[in-house]
Amino acid sequence: MRIGELGAAAGVEVETIRYYEKRGLLPEPGRGANGYRMYAQTHLERLAFIRHCRALDMSLDDIGRLLELTAHPEAECRDVGRLIDGQLIRVRERLNSLHALERQLQFLRARCSSREQTGNCGILHELIAASQGEPCVCHSTEEKAKSRRICGSTGFYCKR
Amino acid sequence: MRIGELGAAAGVEVETIRYYEKRGLLPEPGRGANGYRMYAQTHLERLAFIRHCRALDMSLDDIGRLLELTAHPEAECRDVGRLIDGQLIRVRERLNSLHALERQLQFLRARCSSREQTGNCGILHELIAASQGEPCVCHSTEEKAKSRRICGSTGFYCKR
DNA sequence: AAAAACCCTGTAGTCGCTACAGGGTCAAGG
DNA sequence: CCTTGACCCTGTAGCGACTACAGGGTTTTT
Numbered sequence: 001m002r003i004g005e006l007g008a009a010a011g012v013e014v015e016t017i018r019y020y021e022k023r024g025l026l027p028e029p030g031r032g033a034n035g036y037r038m039y040a041q042t043h044l045e046r047l048a049f050i051r052h053c054r055a056l057d058m059s060l061d062d063i064g065r066l067l068e069l070t071a072h073p074e075a076e077c078r079d080v081g082r083l084i085d086g087q088l089i090r091v092r093e094r095l096n097s098l099h100a101l102e103r104q105l106q107f108l109r110a111r112c113s114s115r116e117q118t119g120n121c122g123i124l125h126e127l128i129a130a131s132q133g134e135p136c137v138c139h140s141t142e143e144k145a146k147s148r149r150i151c152g153s154t155g156f157y158c159k160r
Numbered sequence: 161m162r163i164g165e166l167g168a169a170a171g172v173e174v175e176t177i178r179y180y181e182k183r184g185l186l187p188e189p190g191r192g193a194n195g196y197r198m199y200a201q202t203h204l205e206r207l208a209f210i211r212h213c214r215a216l217d218m219s220l221d222d223i224g225r226l227l228e229l230t231a232h233p234e235a236e237c238r239d240v241g242r243l244i245d246g247q248l249i250r251v252r253e254r255l256n257s258l259h260a261l262e263r264q265l266q267f268l269r270a271r272c273s274s275r276e277q278t279g280n281c282g283i284l285h286e287l288i289a290a291s292q293g294e295p296c297v298c299h300s301t302e303e304k305a306k307s308r309r310i311c312g313s314t315g316f317y318c319k320r
Numbered sequence: 321a322a323a324a325a326c327c328c329t330g331t332a333g334t335c336g337c338t339a340c341a342g343g344g345t346c347a348a349g350g
Numbered sequence: 351c352c353t354t355g356a357c358c359c360t361g362t363a364g365c366g367a368c369t370a371c372a373g374g375g376t377t378t379t380t
Contacts, residue, residue, distance in 0.1 A: 004357065014358085015338060023336095034345055036358055048291035056268070057261055060336070070284055077281040081272040084283060088265045095258050098251055101217055105248045108216070112241040121237040123244060124230055131208035164326065174327085175369060183367095194376055196327055220367070 006039045010047045017047065023060055025050055025067065058087055166199045170207045177207065185210055185224055218247055 007014045020026040026046055029037045046067075053063045062083050069075045111122030167174045180186040186206055189197045206227075213223045222243050229235045271282030 002358075013338075016336085018360090019337065034358080036345080045288075045291045049287055052287055052290045054336090056265060066284070066287070069281075070288070077272050077283070080281050080283045081269065084265055084269045084272070088262065088269060091258055091262045091265060095255065095262065098255050098258065102248065102251050102255065105216060105244055105251060109241065109244045109248060112237050112244070121229075121240050123237070123240045124226070127209055127212055127226070128205075128230070130212045131205045133208075162327075173369070176367085178329095179368065194327080196376080214367090 001039050001044075003037050003039065006044060006047065009044055010051060012047060012051060020047070020050060020060075023064075025060060025064055056087065057091065058083070062087065161199050161204075163197050163199065166204060166207065169204055170211060172207060172211060180207070180210060180220075183220055183224075185220060185227065216247065217251065218243070222247065 001009070003014050003017055006012075007017055010017075017026065021028060026043065029039045029043055032038050049067075050063055053066060054060075058066075066080065066083060069079055108123055108126055111126055161169070163174050163177055166172075167177055177186065181188060186203065189199045189203055192198050209227075210223055213226060214220075218226075226240065226243060229239055268283055268286055271286055
């Protein structure tokens with residue numbers, strides 16, 4: 001089948017399929033006389049595998065590692081387990097930080113009465129006071145110290 | 161103070177500071193005769209404000225909107241509240257999806273006994289079976305349908 | 321004086337996609 | 351047969367929030 005059919009079968013964009021091939025996750029398919037990619041059922045299964053792992057929020061690098069392990073039956077199951085464990089740890093860490101963040105935002109949200117102008121806005125007061133070194137309601141001292149090491153919005157794939 | 165001092169005072173990389181300036185979040189500072197940026201206390205406060213909002217996982221665009229509101233005391237407090245509300249919604253949505261993901265990974269993790277080789281690995285069996293169209297333990301039918309619309313790892317800043 | 325640290329602008333890269341640009345191929349309809 | 355629209359190709363660029371150079375100038379430390 002052609003790339004559009006593969007994409008439709010797996011619910012994946014054509015560009016994403018080409019991206020995975022470029023990344024080495026999907027093997028290069030054969031080509032027709034017109035240069036079009038011709039995919040087999042095995043490609044669909046590989047793509048489904050990848051998408052399944054992506055649904056588990058695994059990085060493409062980790063998925064590549066899993067695929068390597070699949071290709072080597074003598075490798076230990078524990079290596080697979082390690083990848084899943086790593087992912088679980090990351091998920092839990094992110095859950096913790098998001099729970100804290102939710103609490104912080106709720107505190108902050110409670111400061112706004114909706115009827116005032118920003119000159120009297122409790123939220124902005126809090127944010128501005130915090131930027132001037134005063135304690136703020138949305139961060140405890142410990143959490144405030146931690147927030148100095150912002151990791152950005154990417155969560156799982158923090159570079160450091 | 162120079163950019164390195166500002167960065168040290170706020171716990172921010174020099175490149176990030178320049179990035180914020182390029183993004184228009186930080187006002188351009190004056191320059192010395194040598195072309196070096198010379199920052200005032202107000203810059204430090206603005207930077208702290210930005211970092212505080214980043215700690216609340218707000219996007220730079222939203223932070224820019226907040227700064228605009230700060231600059232216009234006649235604007236309504238409810239506009240600020242709206243930004244925080246939007247952020248709260250995003251945090252909660254992300255929490256929900258991560259909880260589901262944690263459950264899925266736990267199910268999957270339970271399949272690995274650690275002593276086997278990947279040829280008999282329960283995790284891989286699950287992932288491979290799922291890629292071949294069989295039901296899997298880590299996704300209920302409903303969740304599996306949803307996972308076809310993978311949003312990627314960026315969570316908050318999903319384009320669609 | 322030399323070396324190290326700091327600064328500058330501009331560019332490129334990370335992650336996982338997504339969206340073109342420019343051009344070729346195929347199938348359906350007039 | 352011709353036209354049109356859908357599909358395909360490769361290559362490049364962009365998103366968000368940074369981070370890391372490259373190449374060169376300035377300041378501080380040894």
